[in-house]
Amino acid sequence: QKEVEQDPGPLSVPEGAIVSLNCTYSNSAFQYFMWYRQYSRKGPELLMYTYSSGNKEDGRFTAQVDKSSKYISLFIRDSQPSDSATYLCAMSAEGGKLIFGQGTELSVKP
Amino acid sequence: KAGVTQTPRYLIKTRGQQVTLSCSPISGHRSVSWYQQTPGQGLQFLFEYFSETQRNKGNFPGRFSGRQFSNSRSEMNVSTLELGDSALYLCASSLGATKETQYFGPGTRLLVL
Secondary structure (H helix, E strand, C coil): CCCEEECCCCEEEECCCCEEEEEEECCCCCCEEEEEEECCCCCCEEEEEEECCEEEEECCEEEEEECCCCEEEEEECCCCHHHCEEEEEEEECCCCCCEECCCEEEEEEC | CCCCEEECCEEEECCCCCEEEEEECCCCCCEEEEEEEECCCEEEEEEEEECCEEEEECCCCCCEEEEECCCCCEEEEECCCCHHHCEEEEEEEECCCCCCCCEECCCEEEEEC
């Protein structure tokens, strides 16, 4: 079993939809939780990070961490075609290496 | 502020050869991490350097090695290339030892024939 599980999709939604992306993990030592966006043929771009549990909002993006369920989510409101990309969750323990999910390929149709 | 730069961007090698990839972190960043990205395995951690010392290492064979210089620039080397080493190699830098502010470069796409 992988330490971090992420549904690879692909996920296709109409413009304006609310998108929910999720990851589950098994290592209870994980404290740092990140979401990256990767466009085709580019490096991943840090979108949001959360330390420990809770919610964090940044514009149209909201990240949630539920450590009791070992489950993290990224919500995208009012999705745009420019949001079409692969979204990767990543997490690490204190001082540890970053472990990435497989990535979810998202397509937002105009 | 300039982002993370990686050279070369594309590389074609043959089995058995060796390759060296270079990464220049964001100015002021002292931590550099390397990752391998493939369609099948996703993004996998190779190693991390902080102030010229290797802090963490992933589960890759000894053919994969790296180093960091005093100016924080880093190189990774793969010896005796195998077909399965074809991948996108990504470098990421961060200010300190924690990962939440890690920024990635565009990657070096390596094709082994």
